[in-house]
Amino acid sequence: MHPKLKLYFEERTHISEERLMALAPFFRENTFRKYAFLLREGEVCKYNYFVVSGCLRIFSVNLEGTENTRYFGFEGKFATSFTSLISRQPAFESIQCLEKSTILSIYRDDFYHLVETEPAVNAIYRNILESAYITTQKRIYDLQGADSLQRVKWLLERYPDILSRLSNKIVASYLGITPYTLSRIKAKL
Amino acid sequence: MHPKLKLYFEERTHISEERLMALAPFFRENTFRKYAFLLREGEVCKYNYFVVSGCLRIFSVNLEGTENTRYFGFEGKFATSFTSLISRQPAFESIQCLEKSTILSIYRDDFYHLVETEPAVNAIYRNILESAYITTQKRIYDLQGADSLQRVKWLLERYPDILSRLSNKIVASYLGITPYTLSRIKAKL
DNA sequence: TAAAAATGTTGCGCTATGTCAACGATTTGA
């Protein structure tokens, strides 16, 4: 099993070395080039992804053509369209590499089989859902009603790396402001 | 066990009548008057609530004093500050009745004990987290970048009752617009 | 049930931020 994934499990749950190793075969490692799509809007999401290195984003495009990014998955994070994975319905969002990335993929049915049969995976899944829930709730509370400056400061406090690591266009689509406004705000900081 | 809660379980999981009945003693029934608080910001949330009748809202107040509502719990829904319940940290949000309400409460430790020991409750909890996650994700996608008119239409499509059942002030705090703007938009619909 | 408090409506001015345009800088891929 990849050491990054092993670490992920060890930090979040108790599981014997032996049973942890039994999980390894379910994860397949791939590398993807920058801008590669792991999922396109309209497809049914069939995998849960674990980012070994690089970075993913999950985003959708609205009717006016504006991109809306809701999640960045950096090294050591899981990322998938849970909405599609859970419901088996076509995703309304896409998953894309923002850098050359090394990714471990676990097939949907394998993943949910493990959630049902391996307590450690059940606990991990619960942990992922709980964290994702808390994060999104906080995001709504913090950003709803906040002006652009507050949004950028919010990002700087929470995820200071993002602003330097990713392009303005991508960051703006995450903050819900235009790249023009973001550019102006950065100039004043 | 209250028939509304029984129905909730039966619609979402398989469990024998007998074991379902064994869960009943963990839930205590109370009625609260309109505007009563079940949780105030800063307190640690100790209960998960199930709404038998009436309506709860979960909201916070930002530094400027603007209220921000993130969830309405109507009849047949669970509602709690999961962030506080999970982390055992003080809540940054409050839970308030918007109508005279009948509520079933289950104590935090009892609830998580059942999550660990009763597969049906584990499944229910997973289901709640999954649904909450999907709902919040969609909310972010749908509302971020949307103007006030789009927000009101979004509400009318998804939760048409809310607009007639709750006050403009409350609805506006859910949509992230001012009551003034909401009033003007309603006049034009 | 009546007084008080809260909420809804609407006019007005202001400001933040979106849109468009032009151009320089950076990135990308053949």
Added chain:
DNA sequence: TCAAATCGTTGACATAGCGCAACATTTTTA
């Protein structure tokens, strides 16, 4: 490696929606 494409920056302009105020209406509670 270099041409083409994308992205960043900045000015000018337009406008959605906020804040305030004043008054009407509804709701609350004593």
